[in-house]
Amino acid sequence: MASVRARSRYRPRRVRLRDGREVTLREIEEGDASEIVAAFERLSAESRYSRFMQHKKQLDAGALERGVHPRPGLDYVLVATIPALDGIDIVGAVQYVRAQAGDDRVCEFAVTIAEDWRGNGLATALMSRLLRRARRDGYETIEGWVLASNTPMLALARELRFSADPVPDEADVVRVRRELQDGPRRSRTR
Numbered sequence: 001m002a003s004v005r006a007r008s009r010y011r012p013r014r015v016r017l018r019d020g021r022e023v024t025l026r027e028i029e030e031g032d033a034s035e036i037v038a039a040f041e042r043l044s045a046e047s048r049y050s051r052f053m054q055h056k057k058q059l060d061a062g063a064l065e066r067g068v069h070p071r072p073g074l075d076y077v078l079v080a081t082i083p084a085l086d087g088i089d090i091v092g093a094v095q096y097v098r099a100q101a102g103d104d105r106v107c108e109f110a111v112t113i114a115e116d117w118r119g120n121g122l123a124t125a126l127m128s129r130l131l132r133r134a135r136r137d138g139y140e141t142i143e144g145w146v147l148a149s150n151t152p153m154l155a156l157a158r159e160l161r162f163s164a165d166p167v168p169d170e171a172d173v174v175r176v177r178r179e180l181q182d183g184p185r186r187s188r189t190r
C-alpha cells in the first residue's frame, strides 16, 4: 500500500540538457495552472493525441484542478520550467496518480515534453526522478498506456526497463509496466 508518511519536498534544481540548454525541475504548484494550459495549447494536435489517446481541444477543468493539487503520498507531478517574459514557461511535465483500478500498490504515469525540447534527455530526467519518488511513496508498480504507434514513448519506456504488453481488445494500445524495487537504469543529465 502507498505509505502515508510525511513527504519531503523535491528541492528545485537546474539541469543541463544534452544540447546545453538548462531547465529547472520542481514540483508543481497551485499557481502553475495557467502555465499548464498554455503549455497544452502550444502542443500540436498529434502530441495531444499521443498524450491523451484522444483528440483534445482543451484540458478539462477537473483534470487540471487535480493536476495542480496532487494528493500527498498518492499523486506526484514534476515540471520542467524555463524563464519567460511573464515569469516561466513549462516545457515538460511528468506525473503519477494512484491507479484507478483499486490496487493501491500501483500508480499510473504520464509524461509530456514540449516539441522544441524533445530529444535532449528531458523525459528521461523527469521519469527517473518520478520512478524514485513513486518507490519512496510505497508503490510497487508503475504503469501507463501508450499508443502502439508512439515509437518515442515506447523507446523511452524500454530504456527505463519497462515491459510492454498488448492490451486485450485494444490493438492500438500497449501497456507499459515496471516494478519499482530496483532503481532506474540511468539519467542522462547531471
Ligand SMILES: CC(C)(COP(=O)(O)OP(=O)(O)OC[C@H]1O[C@@H](n2cnc3c(N)ncnc32)[C@H](O)[C@@H]1OP(=O)(O)O)[C@@H](O)C(=O)NCCC(=O)NCCS
Binding pocket: 047, 050, 051, 052, 109, 110, 111, 112, 113, 114, 117, 118, 119, 120, 121, 122, 123, 124, 125, 144, 145, 146, 150, 151, 152, 153, 155, 156, 157, 159
Ligand atoms: C515521448 C516523449 C515524452 C519523449 O520525450 P524526450 O524528452 O524527447 O525523450 P528523451 O530525450 O529523454 O529520450 C529518451 C529515449 O527515448 C527514445 N526516443 C525519444 N524520442 C524518440 C524518437 N523521436 N524516435 C525514437 N526514439 C525516441 C530514445 O530511445 C531516447 O534515447 P536516446 O536519446 O539515447 O536515443 C515526447 O516525445 C513526448 O512528449 N511525446 C508526446 C506525449 C506522449 O506521447 N506522452 C506519452 C504518453 S504518456
